[in-house]
Amino acid sequence: MTSERSVKVRNGFHQAKWDEELLFELHKPGERGLVVAPVEPGIAAEVGDGLSALPAALVRQQAPALPEIGQMRVLKHFLRLSQENLGGDLNIDIGQGTCTMKYNPKINDALAADPRMAKLHPLQDPSTVQGALEILHSLDLYLREISGMDRFSLQPASGSSAILNMVSIIQAYHASRADGQTRDEMITTIFSHPSDAAAAAVKGYKVITLLQNEDGLPTLEDLKRAVGPRTAGLLITNPEDTGIFNPQIQAFVRAVHEVGGLCGYDQANANGILGITRAVDAGFDMCFFNLHKTFGTPHGCGGPAGGALGVTQALAPFLPVPVVEFDGHRYSLNADLPQSIGKTRAYYGTAQVALKAYAWIRALGAEGLREVAEVAVLNNNYMLAKICRIRGASAPYAKGRDRIEQVRYSWEQLYKDTGVTTEDIALRMADFGMHLWSSHHPFIVPQPFTVEPTESYSKEELDEYLAVLSQVSAEAYRDPQLVKTAPHRSVCHRIDPGPFDDPKRWAITWRLYQRKMK
Amino acid sequence: MAERERPGHPYIPNSAPAVKAAMLDEIHCGSIEELYADIPESLRFRGRMNIPPALAAESQLRQHVEAILTRNTSCAQATNFLGAGCYNHYVPAICDEIGRRSEFLTAYAGEPYEDFGRFQVLWEYQSLMAELLDMDVCNVPTYDWFQAASTSIRMAGRYTGRRRALVAANISPDRLQSIRNYCEPVMEIKMIGSDRTGLLDLEALDANLDDSVATVYFENPGYLGGLESRGQRIAGLTHACGALLVVGADPSSLGVLAPPSSYGADLVCGDIQSLGNHMNFGGGMGGFIACRDEEKLIMEYPSRLFGISRTEVPGEFGFGDVAYDRTSFAHREHGKEFIGTAAALHGITAAVYLALMGPGGMRDLGVHLLQKAQYLSRRLATLPGVRAPGLDAPFFKEFVVDFNLTGCTVAEINQALLKHDIFGGKDLSAEFPALGQSALYCVTELVSQQEIDRFISILGTILGGK
Numbered sequence: 001m002t003s004e005r006s007v008k009v010r011n012g013f014h015q016a017k018w019d020e021e022l023l024f025e026l027h028k029p030g031e032r033g034l035v036v037a038p039v040e041p042g043i044a045a046e047v048g049d050g051l052s053a054l055p056a057a058l059v060r061q062q063a064p065a066l067p068e069i070g071q072m073r074v075l076k077h078f079l080r081l082s083q084e085n086l087g088g089d090l091n092i093d094i095g096q097g098t099c100t101m102k103y104n105p106k107i108n109d110a111l112a113a114d115p116r117m118a119k120l121h122p123l124q125d126p127s128t129v130q131g132a133l134e135i136l137h138s139l140d141l142y143l144r145e146i147s148g149m150d151r152f153s154l155q156p157a158s159g160s161s162a163i164l165n166m167v168s169i170i171q172a173y174h175a176s177r178a179d180g181q182t183r184d185e186m187i188t189t190i191f192s193h194p195s196d197a198a199a200a201a202v203k204g205y206k207v208i209t210l211l212q213n214e215d216g217l218p219t220l221e222d223l224k225r226a227v228g229p230r231t232a233g234l235l236i237t238n239p240e241d242t243g244i245f246n247p248q249i250q251a252f253v254r255a256v257h258e259v260g261g262l263c264g265y266d267q268a269n270a271n272g273i274l275g276i277t278r279a280v281d282a283g284f285d286m287c288f289f290n291l292h293k294t295f296g297t298p299h300g301c302g303g304p305a306g307g308a309l310g311v312t313q314a315l316a317p318f319l320p321v322p323v324v325e326f327d328g329h330r331y332s333l334n335a336d337l338p339q340s341i342g343k344t345r346a347y348y349g350t351a352q353v354a355l356k357a358y359a360w361i362r363a364l365g366a367e368g369l370r371e372v373a374e375v376a377v378l379n380n381n382y383m384l385a386k387i388c389r390i391r392g393a394s395a396p397y398a399k400g401r402d403r404i405e406q407v408r409y410s411w412e413q414l415y416k417d418t419g420v421t422t423e424d425i426a427l428r429m430a431d432f433g434m435h436l437w438s439s440h441h442p443f444i445v446p447q448p449f450t451v452e453p454t455e456s457y458s459k460e461e462l463d464e465y466l467a468v469l470s471q472v473s474a475e476a477y478r479d480p481q482l483v484k485t486a487p488h489r490s491v492c493h494r495i496d497p498g499p500f501d502d503p504k505r506w507a508i509t510w511r512l513y514q515r516k517m518k
Numbered sequence: 519m520a521e522r523e524r525p526g527h528p529y530i531p532n533s534a535p536a537v538k539a540a541m542l543d544e545i546h547c548g549s550i551e552e553l554y555a556d557i558p559e560s561l562r563f564r565g566r567m568n569i570p571p572a573l574a575a576e577s578q579l580r581q582h583v584e585a586i587l588t589r590n591t592s593c594a595q596a597t598n599f600l601g602a603g604c605y606n607h608y609v610p611a612i613c614d615e616i617g618r619r620s621e622f623l624t625a626y627a628g629e630p631y632e633d634f635g636r637f638q639v640l641w642e643y644q645s646l647m648a649e650l651l652d653m654d655v656c657n658v659p660t661y662d663w664f665q666a667a668s669t670s671i672r673m674a675g676r677y678t679g680r681r682r683a684l685v686a687a688n689i690s691p692d693r694l695q696s697i698r699n700y701c702e703p704v705m706e707i708k709m710i711g712s713d714r715t716g717l718l719d720l721e722a723l724d725a726n727l728d729d730s731v732a733t734v735y736f737e738n739p740g741y742l743g744g745l746e747s748r749g750q751r752i753a754g755l756t757h758a759c760g761a762l763l764v765v766g767a768d769p770s771s772l773g774v775l776a777p778p779s780s781y782g783a784d785l786v787c788g789d790i791q792s793l794g795n796h797m798n799f800g801g802g803m804g805g806f807i808a809c810r811d812e813e814k815l816i817m818e819y820p821s822r823l824f825g826i827s828r829t830e831v832p833g834e835f836g837f838g839d840v841a842y843d844r845t846s847f848a849h850r851e852h853g854k855e856f857i858g859t860a861a862a863l864h865g866i867t868a869a870v871y872l873a874l875m876g877p878g879g880m881r882d883l884g885v886h887l888l889q890k891a892q893y894l895s896r897r898l899a900t901l902p903g904v905r906a907p908g909l910d911a912p913f914f915k916e917f918v919v920d921f922n923l924t925g926c927t928v929a930e931i932n933q934a935l936l937k938h939d940i941f942g943g944k945d946l947s948a949e950f951p952a953l954g955q956s957a958l959y960c961v962t963e964l965v966s967q968q969e970i971d972r973f974i975s976i977l978g979t980i981l982g983g984k
Contacts, residue, residue: 035882036882050886050887057776058775059774063880083621084638096627102529107576113618115594116588119594120592129590131590158858275563281561292859302658302859342696345665346604350801362573456531487631490631492634492836506840508644508654508823
C-alpha cells in the first residue's frame, strides 16, 4: 500500500445523460401518483360534498392541466433529473468562488429531518417548542462570540435578505434621529456582492460604488471624497471577492462614523477569518453571516438559506421581530420592540437551516472554527501558488501578497493567446465533473474566474482540480477548438441562448413552450 | 511512548500536521500565521471564543441535539388546528426522497452543463404552477409569500409608473409589516377596510381608486379565511383606473377554487409550503409570483425565470435564464430590486408534489379540506356561546371562531386544550382587537374526524367549567 493517493484527470468521465422527457410529456390520462384520503363517512353525511356551500363564482370550472402520471414514473423522472445534477457532494466544488462550497455534514440533515423539528408549527405555544427556541438562542450566542456583536436575528432568509435588513435598520436609525430625510446615499464597493448595491436601491438610496486601485482595494481617499452629510451608511465585504483583505478597514469605518453614517459588514467571505478577526474589532455597527456558506448548511440549488444578522447594542432595538429571549429557565419570543423594522420574513427565519448551523458549530468548537479558517486559507494560498503557474492564468492585483479564503483569477493571457474564454474553459471543466465560475458582473477582471477551496477538500482533491485546470489550459493552446466546442461529455451540448432574450420565443413554462416552440 | 497524535477533524482533511507542513513547504511559507499578514495586529482577535468544546464524535453530536429536540412537541404528537400561513399538510414520501437527494440538496449555482437537473426541474416547477394558477409565467421561488406579495406590489409600481398601493386590511398583520418594510418609502401603502363579512369594503375601495394607484392587493382566501366572490368586480374597478390587480392565493385550494386569473388578476402570489414542504417551524416557506406572457410585465420580475431552448445537437433540450439583464446579478443597483439565494429546493419539492397529485389529487384535496372545515365549523357551532364561523363569508380550510360569548379568553382555552395535546387555533385578539376573543382555526387532511370529535368534547367541558 502506498502512502499517497493518486491524483488523476478523469478522462473517462461522462455525466449521467438520460434523455429524460419533459414532465408533461409523461402525461397519461387516468394515471395517478397519489391518492388523497376521502373524509370519513360521518363528515360526508353531515356536510355533503363541500363544494355546494360555495357560491358558483368561487368554484373552478376547468381542472388545472397538470399531468397525470403513476407514482413510480414520477419518482424515476425526478431521480433521473437528480442524476443529471452534479451537486456539491460529487463535485470538487471549489470553482464556485464567493459561495463557500464546503462539506455539508449528513448528520445535520438527519437531525433537521427529525419530526420534532420538521413537523413544528411556528405558532405553537412556546412551551411546546423550547428545544427549537434553545437552538435559535444558542446559535445567537455563538455568533456573538464569533463576531463580537451584541445580538443576532436569524429571521433574514439569505445573505441578500440580511443586506436588506441592514439597509432597513440604517434607514430606521436615521429616521429615529430625525436625520433620515437628508441621508440618501449608501456607499459600497465594486467587489462587494451586487445585492449590497441593489438592496440599498430597493429602499430608495442613491448608491455610490467605490472602485478598486492596483491592489484591488477601494481607497480611503475615494471614500473620504464620497462621505458627507448625505451618507446613510457603508455596506462592504472584507476580504472582498478578490480574497484580498482591506487592512485599512478600521479607517473606512471611522470615516463613515465621523459623518454620522452606519457601517454594515457583509461577511459572505468570513470562512478564512473565523476566530482570527471580528466585526466588532473593526468598529462595525452590524454584520451578517451566510449560514449556507460559512456554517456548512447545504445550498439546496439556491435556498433555503440563512442570513444571520448581528448588531451592536445601540441597534438592537431596530432588529426584526420577534427575537428569542431566555430568562435562565424558559425561552420565549418577544415581539415588543417599538423601534423594530418589523418583519422581513415569515415567522423566525429558516429554523431547519439554523439547526444545521448550530450542529456544525457544535461539531467543531472554538478551536475547530479557527482550524476551519486556517486550513481554508492554507488551501487557498496553495491553490494560488499553483494556479499562477498554469499557462495563461494569473491573479490580478496585489502581486506577491497572500489572499484570505478565495482568489479572483484571470484567463486574460490565455484568451489573448488562444481566443479561448473563461466560459469555454468552464464548459470544458464540466467534461471532468467539475464546475468553474467566472465572477459577478461587471467583469472588472478580464476573463475572470474565482476559486475558493474551503477547508473541506484534501490536498489530493485540490491537486486533481489543478491537474484538470492545467490540462484544459494545455488543450486551449494545443487544440482550442476542443475547448471552444465543449462540453463533450455533459448532459447537453451548447445551448442556443436566442430564445432567452426574445419575447416572441421565450418559453418560461410548458404552456409557452407548446405555444412558441413546438 | 510518544503521545498519540490527536485525530484530525473529519470535516477538515488537511488538518493533519504533516499535510499542513508539506503544503506550506510547497508555497515557500513558514507558517499559516504568515498568510494573515494583511490583517493588522489591531484587528487580530487574540481572545478565546466562548463556544462549548467540540462534539467531534458524530454519535455525541446526535445525542446532544436529540436531547434538545425532546423538548419539542411536534404536530405529529398532537391535534393541530394552527394554520395562519403555515400548514400541516401531508408530505408524500417521494417529496422527501427527492427533496433530500444529495445532488439537489448540495448543489448551488452550477450551469446547465453540470447542474442540468435543477434547471429542468425548476422549469417544470414553473410550468406546473402556471397550470395550477392558469397563468403563463411563474418564477423560481422567492423567500415566501411575504416577499412575493412585496415584490408583486413593487412590480406593479414600476409597470404603471405609479406609487400608491391599496391593500385589503384583512391581510396578515405580519405580512403587512413585511410589505411596508419592503415597499416604503418608494411606494405608499394605503389600507382599505373590511365590510362586516371580513371582506374588502368595495365602497371604500372605489372611493380610493384614482390614477395615482398602481395596484390593488387582496388575498383569496383572506388571512381570516374568508373567500372573496366579487373578484370580477374588484378587477373591473382596478382596471378602470389603469392599475394592476394583485391577488394572494393558497395553492392547496386551486384544485377546486377558481384561480384568480379567471376573475382578472394581473399578478398572483402566495406560498408553496403547502405543496409537500414540511413546516420546519416556519422555515418551509417559498414564494411564487405568476403573470401572463406580457413582455412589459415580465421585464419587471427581479426573480430568476428559467426558459427552455434547444442545443446544437438536434433533439436535445437546454435551459437558461430568461432576460437575465433584468436582474441585479447583471446590473447591480440598476437591476430590478435584488436577487440571491431564496428557496429553490422548496420549489423542487413542490414540483414533485404537483406531479404526484395531478388534477385529480388537487381536486380531492380541495374537496376534503372544504368538507372537513365545514364539519369542524358545524360541530363548534353546537357549543354554547361559540360562534362558528365567526364571520359570514364562505371559507376554505380556515375560519374565525368567535368565543366572545363564552366568557373565556382564547388564551385560557388554548392553555386548557394544550393539557390534552391539542393546539388550538391562532389567537386573534392582539392582531384584530375588533374581533375580541376570536381564534383562527384550520384543518388539514391530517386531522381526523375522531380528533375533531374529541376536541369538541374537551372544548365543551372546558367552556362548561367556566
